[in-house]
Amino acid sequence: MAGWTPPVDSTSSPVPDSAVTGGAAPDSAVPDSAAADRDVPDTELIARHVAGDRSAFEELVRRHRDRLWAVALRTLGDREEAADALQDALISAFRSAHTFQGRSAVTTWLHRIVVNACLDRARRAATRRTTPLEDDRQGADALLGTDEAADAPVVRSELRRELALALAALPPEQRSALVLVDMQGYPVAEAADMLGVPTGTVKSRCARGRARLLPMVKHLRSTPDEPTEAVSRETPARVPRETAPPADAPGRDTRSRSGRRNLPDGGTVPGRSTNLPTGDDVTAGGGAAPA
Known part of the structure; x- marks a missing residue:
């Protein structure tokens, strides 16, 4: 495994194109072994992968990519x-x-690896301004809550844009805690496992993150008849989850501006989306998940 090199040509992928873009592959395009893998527990897929079964890791990615x-x-x-x-x-x-x-659960292990990779990049890019995603519909709504003054789509879109700017201003550790707990809806204990820190640390990061967000977003929930409300300090209920990047995202040249290679399962990560994805269902503006 240590000597494995990702293929540089997406045509070498053993996964059907529809699976790479998140769509359902026709039955005829799915190998019997891949179809059988869908009923196998994550832990067994890990064991099979370590033993040399390539399709096992492909299935693991398919399950958790969103x-x-x-x-x-x-x-x-x-x-x-x-x-x-x-x-x-x-x-x-x-x-x-x-x-x-x-x-821990395989999904927790995978999340921990992803979060660590994100935090590493966030720290390296701390001095570089990024453009926040402005159409995080369900994620932003989870933080903003219900506001009758924001029923108009244009108004709601502007609120999401402002929230995205505020969220991007948080320290990476606080942002990742809020993403997992308040936007993704994971319990604090599960988020702590994913972050590799005590539950108290997650609670502290969330509290500090909310406190930093408050001055920046409290005006987003005011109405003509009511005083400005603070962003709720209670953990919102788990929000419905969207899928990941869009189907029309580049199935492009596998060498992007940052030299992106193919994924271990042979597909590329589409990195373009107008929606912030959150999991199982496709919502307006969403797209296909990376394979």
């Missing part, structure tokens, strides 16, 4: 950076799968 992409995109706020971070994380997971000891 949530992983959502976390990367929201944590970094930049599509190119998020795509590269997810690429790096999946390659790292591919190569280090033999170190997985089963002390």
Whole structure:
């Protein structure tokens, strides 16, 4: 595994194009072994991958790519950076799968790798301004809550844009905690496992992040008849999840401006989306998930 090199030509991918872009492949295009893998537990897929079964890792990526992409995109706020971070994380997971000891769920292990890759990039880019994603509909709404004054789509879009700017201004550690807990809806304990820190640290980061956000976004929830409300300090209920990057995202040359390579399963990470993805369902403006 340590000597594995990702293919540089997307045509070498053993995964159908529709799987790379997040669409459902026709039954005739899905190998029997791949279809059978869909009923296999994550831990067994890890074991099979370590034993040399290439399709096992492909299935693992297929299962979790949407949530992983959502976390990367929201944590970094930049599509190119998020795509590269997810690429790096999946390659790292591919190569280090033999170190997985089963002390946490496979999805937690994968999230931890993705979050670490994102934080590394965020720290390196701390002095470089990024353009925040302005159409994080469900993620922004989870933080903004219901506001009758923002029913108009144009108004709501502007609120999301302002929230994205505010979120991008947070320190990476606070932002990642808020992304997992307040936007992705993970319990604090699960987020702590993903971040590799105590639950108290997650609570502290969330509290500090909300406190820093408050002066920047409190005006977003005011109405003509009511005083300005603070962003809720309670953890919002889990929000419905969207899928990851769009189908019309570049299935392009696999060498992007940052030299992005193919994923371990042979597909490329589409790094373009107008929506911040969050998981299982496609919502307006969303797109296909990276394979």
